[in-house]
Amino acid sequence: MIVTTDPVASTGGPPFRDITGGVAEPVLRVEDVSVSLGGRRVLDRVSFSVEGGEFCGLIGSNGAGKTTLLRVILGLINPSSGRIEVSGGTHTRRSPQIGYVPQKIVLEADMPLRARDLVGLGLDGHRFGISRPGTQRRLAVEEMLDAVGATQFADARIGNLSGGEQQRVMIAQALICRPKLLLLDEPLANLDIRSAAEVVQLLARIAAEHQIAILLSAHDMNPLLPVMDRVVYLAEGRAASGTTEQVVRTDTLSALYGHHVEVIHVAGRVLVVSGAEHQAHHPDDADPFLGWA
């Protein structure tokens, strides 16, 4: 099914009006996806699904394939096998089904773009020509700035905002086309603990209120523990998915890594510690804290 609704024309109505009250079918279904890049198998038969309103953490250490997986879902990389289904039809220029917040965007301080301009680009930045200022467009942007709590710095240059403020603006930019699925690539990296917690709370609220499926990649799962409905844990190109209780366990993760790892709960945090004998065989995984950077 291809949704042909014009994102600009539809902005006059109430936000996110297509809230489904019933049992949700998966918004994102990843089936047996394998990806090889430059002869290296980055993803190996990865399968999982995310439903509307679910907050899903994509956890793995650096180089585990998190960004690759997100790029496959976006259609920027073709999987060598397997399939991806995003409900609501194909992700195209005209009907963006997927909202995306890329990894570490560098916004220079002298970039002549206000927070509200960047959110506006989320609406029609992919279209050719110059945008015509209109009441509808302005209201849609205002509403989205308000939804992420960015109204008070809407007129500031994006380059002058703090990391947490920039993430809110990026999230508003990603949501303004009313996608069913929101992908965020390491949005908590480089944020202080308080800002990270605020961004996580904001995302959890948006997922619940608007029945959006959120897939957020992180190398540290701890800031996500209070809100995560599902975790997809990537290691050695393979994935384990389920609730945190089902996945973040010594036996499940040991099977995933192919060697013994210990899951330790300490002071309300989760640590995944690799066994000492493993380090001798895999010097590139020298960091003993695989799940906690």
Next chain:
Amino acid sequence: MLVALSWSSLFEPGFFSSEPVRVALVVGALAAVVSGIVGVFTVIRGQSFAGHALSDIGTAGGSAAVLVGASTLSGFVAFNVVAAGVMELIGIRKPRGRDLATGIVLGASLGLAALFLYEDTISSSTTGATVNVLFGSIFTLPPGITIPMVVLGIASVALIAVLYRPLLLSSVSYELAAARRVPVRLVGGGYLLALALAVSMSAITIGAILSTALLVGPAAIALRLATRTGVAIAVAATVGVLACWVGTLIAYDSTVWAGGNGWPVSFCIVAVIFVVYFASGVVSRLRTDRRRATTSDRGGVVQPFEVA
């Protein structure tokens, strides 16, 4: 005292009645408007080096045109457009690849420029060709040049207008634009073409070597003063036009002050841009200080999403 200067002493006799001055003012304004519009994107995209490379590459084109008896402008345009195409083909997606691609094309072209300028000086009776190509000579332009300048300007600005939003989006984030299915390579290539045309127009005005000054200078000034892309473009174009006009006036008047041999127009224009650039730095710093003083309590404002 500046106030005591009379109108007539500010504009030396013949400034407005002179045909070369009129052509200079029109050509300068056209080049400045286009350079201002394109230049804002050049600075945002961090492609000042590509702009500078194109202007140097234009040197080869201009000197080749002199050699075969074609117009300098056609030489600039031909070489710059081809060079922009080559830079796009070599690949300019990654900053490092972009640097390398630009450097390789630049080196090859400067070699050609050395050859052509040498041939120009030994074969041509007009010894001024080298200086004209490199540093411009806006007072010696033929009146007919305004028509091709207008055509080039419209082409360049039309390209930017069509590419405006995707260009801005891909300048913010290449990844984001690609994820939104923006044809990022096409957009980048189209922008490079607009840049090649703008640099050619600028090269005619203040010389191939100096043309980056008109491209990057007013844009850099605008980025210090404006918070919106559209406003930045308007400021850059205005500053560019004023710099060209004031520079032309100073150069014209200097012939009287210096007794016959005035300063080169290109020098005067670039000098004005340079002075305004520093002044804009002071203005933007004063503004930032004031903003900090008035919004320093932003941290105290209730955050809309409290941590649970």
